[in-house]
Amino acid sequence: MSPRSSPRLLIVGLDCMEPSLVFEQWRDNLPNFSRLMAQGSYGRLESSIPAITVPAWSCMMSGRDPGELGIYGFRNRSSRGYQKMAIADGRAVKVPRLWDLLGDAGWKVAVISVPGTSPPYPVKGQLVSCFLTPNRSVPHTYPPELANQISQWMPDFILDVPDFRSDEKDRILQDIYTLCDQRFTLATKLLKQEAPDFLMVVDMGVDRIHHCFWKSMDSSHPQYKPNSPYKNAIRDYYVYVDRHVGELLKICGNQTAILIVSDHGARPLIGGICLNEWLIAEGYLVLKEAPDVPTSLDEVEVDWSRTKAWGAGGYYGRVFLNVQGREPQGVIPLADYEQERSHLAKKLAAITAPDGQPLNTRAFKPQQIYQKVRGIAPDLIVYFDELAWRSVGTVGSNSLYTSKNDTGPDDANHAQYGLMIFYDSQQPAQGKVIDNAQIYDILPTLLHRYQLVPPPNLRGKVLPI
Template sequence: MASAPRLLIIGLDCAEPSLVFERWREDLPTLDRLMRQGSYGKLESCTPAITVPAWSCMMSGRDPGELGIYGFRNRSDRSYDRLAIADGRAVKAPRLWDLLGSHGWKVAIVGVPGTYPPPAVNGSLVSCFLAPDSENTFTYPPELSEQVTGWVGKYLLDVPNFRSDDKQRILDDIYTMCDQRFHVATHLLEDEEPDLLMLVEMGVDRIHHALWKQMDPSHPSYVPDSPFSEAIHEYYKHVDHKIHELLTHCDEETVVLVVSDHGARPLMGGVCINEWLQTQGYLHLLRQPEQPVPLNRGEINWQRTMAWGEGGYYSRIFLNVKGREPQGLIPPADYEKVRTQLAEQLRTMVGPDGSPLGNRVFTPQQLYRSVRGVAPDLIVYLGDLSWRAIGTIGGNGRIYTVENDTGPDDANHAQHGLFIFSDPQQPGSGQQVDGAQIYDILPTLLNRYKIAAPAGLRGKLLPITPIMA
């Protein structure tokens, strides 16, 4: 048995608290035990509640505005069609492993989103799903890539094409990816004896998106008597067992944090946000495409367009401001008036049945302590995340759809993930903690190990460890 890591963090991307804390708790003995001997609760994510930037917010204690990361893809500049994936190079703030490493901790990091290209750490790092493939170097140090391949064969950085109808193949890949993650983590524990081991398991997220409608009668496309009706339940049980196995390689002094970056909920449909903007007079085309196409492949009349939107689990709305965008239309003096008017129209949007959709609309200035990079002018939770944004144009005026523009997808993200914290030196009594936010994780962990936190962190200390004197 390897000597204990001082801290073990197991990230379960998209793990849904209602499933872990309520519906399936008795079927998850490892997580149940950690809850009973520690503290747990819902964990409010950042806005937007998506993998990128949520894990970087959690590990840095900074919000998306401070990081300048507003989604999986971000505008590179003020042009209309330059979107770039926000990989690890976009994260300028130190993260937990950097801070612990600077205090002499040896770290082992596996699959944490936002770690490609693999950065140098005081220890070992296996990159995340942002890496293009495992044929190229995906680890630090680089020679670790060959070791990983020797341990597990071809390493799955992600489930290929998890938005497809080939459900059995997706499910098989999810299990393979999960088992490889935990196998690699076990090798690193045994071989390197790190002080911190952190891994993020992405299969929970992928199985929600692929198979939620197979289990949930509230889903509009529910599949009764599906052969996959128990697939998500069985997978949660499998992950619980893999956590148990990993814990057998730790001793009784190891502090354990199980955490998710956001939750999950059934996806009720899609809102074709750019079609809606056309109906409201904000977006104009030179020519309607014969079939739906991505916005950057359409013929937009930028000289008449005031706003456009990007799709995804939430929508980002950008205004075409004179002197800011290449063919800006909105005078700077009218910017706030137009933004306020559009936000109110979005809030009062009705659904296909004519009742209010329940959109939540934010400005970056409301959400973030500072705003770096090219931020959206409005961030929109359609139906409070029960609907996703479809970013294509050419829908012949159709606003609502059950089809997804990036492939079959059953689930959207929910604003609250979860945390379970078990500290043998400060045993809890199964207390449920309210009001926890994703920004609280970093300062709370640093406080636990009596390491001074960087100045200006956004989070607070959770009442799960004694406050450092």
């Protein structure tokens, strides 16, 4: 493919960007997003289950679901042993993603900070790895020498907002803006220097600002802080990102198609359900000695010979059953597995709010929601009240409910729907609203638009963008 002055396709990923804020609440404050919506097509984008950064971006870029990828969250069981969890980095993705397929078709690509790209690997162009990169002393670019170029451009280049679950709000806010500036600066420099046919950049700042400042903005939050000095922090950041997108588009030609996309949305975090405390109370999980302060399950002695199930914390719940012949000290006979799992799912769905009112809780069986189930999947994936409540994995609180997050201060949870906005001047859609779009549809839709043959057995469909 011959060099060109502007990319054919530009994707700006905005982790966790909430559609209701862009499409409704702040649309008039976001002139670039608003213009792209008015001239192109847009809609809510249903995320993967679970609606988590890892695996959602890899699902989007590969057209595969978490079961096919074998990635069920930020951390996954690495073996059938107990408490053996490992971070799912880019090496867990065994299938080609959009930039790989475009590269195979002759496109020159540039990939910046897309979750699931650490450690970096060879592409037909440039790649800068994601927030999972431990630090800049390890490989974080392809080709490797790109790291030196980035250090010259930005000596203080950061890979993520450090320690964003803390009370250092002013420092966090400054780091969020630094992260954003650096990502868009890097995108601009690579567009000008490398003239790629395809560029994708993901900003994690939207996610970080939601987790840090949602209660200052949202009166429905149980810990809402009226007149907080940070009450406009999220809106101001959306405006700032919109401006960056506008500046990036100015250096692209009218031949460039652009996709603005988020992997999931956001909502106020109401509280936490202490999943393992509930399993203890229901007789599923037995400890040899219960701690008297909240303690990670990894740090207490579990009586596995009497334990039927245990759980993991996070924005969603994961429940693992202790099955004979599968786990080292399994107690549930394989013949009883499905009955036990179904019974436990019903009991989890019946957990009420602190006031006794029902919660809209769903416990998913991986085999029912995924096309395939690879790796070591949870036996149940649990959404407490559609993610209004997070799962807390610690034991020792002697309470089913908590208002505190066991991993640090956190104002927001993820929501099942993110967003997409697509505009191509060659085929303007004039404000068309896209319905029933799923994260799996992005890859087949883009391959279809550029007349490229998709890999077989993709989960998604072609959207009428």
